[in-house]
Amino acid sequence: MKGLPTVLDVEKFTEARAFEIDAMQTAMKNASASSTHRAWQMLPRHLRRRAASHDVRRVPLRLREKARAEMDPVRRKALGRSIPKRGKGKQISRTEAFLKRQRDKTWLETHIWHAKRMKMENLWGYRLAVQPTEKSFRPSHRAAVHGSILHDASYYSLIEIKGSEVIIKSLLEMCCDPQGPGIKRCMTGARVLDSHIYKPGRYPFDLIAPVTVLWMPTPPSAGDRVVWVRCHPAVHDTIFTALQTSASLSLQSAKQQDQSKHYEIEIADLRGQVNVFEIMGPKSSQVIKGALSPANDDKREEFKKFWSSLTDLQTTASLPRGMVVGFKVLDPRLKFPPKNARPQSNESGLPTSSPDFSFPTSILAQSQIWDEEKRNGLKKPRYKKKDLDERRSKNLVPGQGLNPLRQDDRIPVLLIQRSIENTASSNSALHGWTLILPAGWAMPFLSSLIFTGTRVAGQRERKTQAFEAGTAYFPRDYPFTDFYEQFAEERADEEKGSWERKPPAKRPNFEKLQTKSPWKPDWDVVLGIANSSRSTSDMVPTQRENNAPAGDADRHVIPWLLPVLAEINRLRAKRFLDALGPSTRAEDLWKGALVSVKLNMRRKGAPSDLAIIYRIEDAEAKQLMDVTTKKTRMIEHDPSTEIEISQATPSPASVIGYVTSGNFSLSRGHSFAIGAVPVAQFFNLQQQAQRLGMHQSTLVKVRNREGTVCCVGNLDLLEG
Structure with missing residues (x-):
């Protein structure tokens, strides 16, 4: 008792023990939170993943011990027995399990990515994303108006028509809307044609659906022409039949006019051979420029002019409607993570100069994606992600991109200007790009495009874009089809x-x-x-x-x-x-x-x-x-x-x-x-x-x- 002070100053004593008191209060708070919240519930909402409850490595390091204590082994120990598993002879591979689940519907290549983050439904023979699980109605609209938003439209049907130019032109004129833009306007392949298709010879009755027609740019000396027709998957069979009937009538009419000439026409179903991304918003051009890297072997002056002007392009509304650009890009995984291109601006924040205007030409629209052999050769990437990660680990400076090698893939793509607009009101119009790439490359491109900060849209967001732009959306606004x-x-x-x-x-x-x-x-x-x-x-x-x-x-x-x-x-x-x-x-x-x-x-x-x-x-x-x-x-x-x-x-x-x-x-x-x-x-x-x-x-x-x-x-x- 002799060593104790006679008087205790509470204020000084509290200040001296402030650290210990704070540590005790923090421990009490953490202990109460640990009893009511699991590890992945403590994460911010954008980091929460369903897989985190099964794989401890998906949880940040600071919560990994807590998550490991909450995993299944603890539950099995508490129950006193282990959960039975399949025998090694009865186990099936992950690929076989996924294929078994696709018996009555088809998955897109980006299905697993979407299924973890969006609500899914069976639509038109596919398992498609309807809307994000998070509240995103207004943020999605803001992204379309002020930023960029991406939608995987690979489920849209693609029909290829190959044959004589005269027969294809007659075929399309027989079933396409005569009130829309003329077919001659897009025959060079520099633009796409947005039209409506009817049953052959039935205009103005029997409207089927809106379609997009794209001609392959071919020199005048070439014989056969190739045309792609993109349409809604629900009316694929109807449009395919209408094109076949139109082809038969066109061939019959040509034979009656001149029996000495012999024409052939080929109509093929290309569903599943290409992937399509729709990127809308004023920042879509910067996203494209930041995520894609053109191959160095492209010597076209038209493309160099276009690509250099893409950085300062404020909106694709300044480009001609339906403009087509074809080129080859490097594997986007080589320079992952990408960075958005930023337009140059002065002190006031305005762009320093307007970009050079690019006019659509058939030379600018040329792409090897039209070649079926090229597409089939690229269905499977040459290098897996682990191979690229191994190459990246050998870099002297961590985080740097990989230099492309001669063996790396060069992927042909098509970039098409896309506008959702009402001719009477341009204030609410939305503009962006449609990116077409070969099958097998959806996830590498999606990862790079998403990393730039682009939001992802489902069916609800796509309908909302048409509604906000004041345009009709198929099939909701097409009565009597x-x-x-x-x-x-x-x-x-x-x-x-x-x-x-x-x-x-x-x-x-x-x-x-x-x-x-x-x-x-x-x-x-x-x-x-x-x-x-x-x-x-x-x-x-x-x-x-x-x-x-x-x-x-x-x-x-x-x-x-x-x-x-x-x-x-x-x-x-x-x-x-x-x-x-x-x-x-x-x-x-x-x-x-x-x-x-x-x-x-x-x-x-x-x-x-x-x-x-x-x-x-x-x-x-x-x-x-x-x-x-x-x-x-x-x-x-x-x-x-x-x-x-x-x-x-x-x-x-x-x-x-x-x-x-x-x-x-x-x-x-x-x-x-x-x-x-x-x-x-x-x-x-x-x-x-x-x-x-x-x-x-x-x-x-x-x-x-x-x-x-x-x-x-x-x-x-x-x-x-």
């Missing part, structure tokens, strides 16, 4: 089943809401061609019928009917197709035609898919115009008028269309929708706008199928 009917039926069965599983108090009563067709759009009723108890005039009455005699209405309708048939026959004659038969009347064409439209909400309201579009009567339109005018002029108005109009239940006879895609648009900052209405109803709305002096502002009401309130929007044609 065969695959749309299948898509609508599957969606209706799924949503109806979900609705039936809910109790009556937790689901909307569509009968009370007067929603006649809640599961799929009833286009026949909208067009007035359905066999219903109501007459056609009751379903879709025109505004002119209420204000003019029947004779006047007929005289006004005739000028719109006759040019329809004449214009279609002119386009068919342009493609050397016979005119429509006498059984096809102009009135029938006019009555059965749908037109794609876009809807911008005037104030509130967010239309969703399958929302119903109603016509507004003249009296309601005048009231809405008065309310809008008073708000604009800051005059007091009666809000009850607007509430009454929005809450009034529309008549079923005033239905004029349906929304195929609707949501809140992040790029516009308000609700937006894409739908379809009959052509006759669209002109009736325009006549109403002119009659009421609304300055071409066509007003409609939109009501969600489960809602009671109608929102007012402006309806315009969907161009592009």
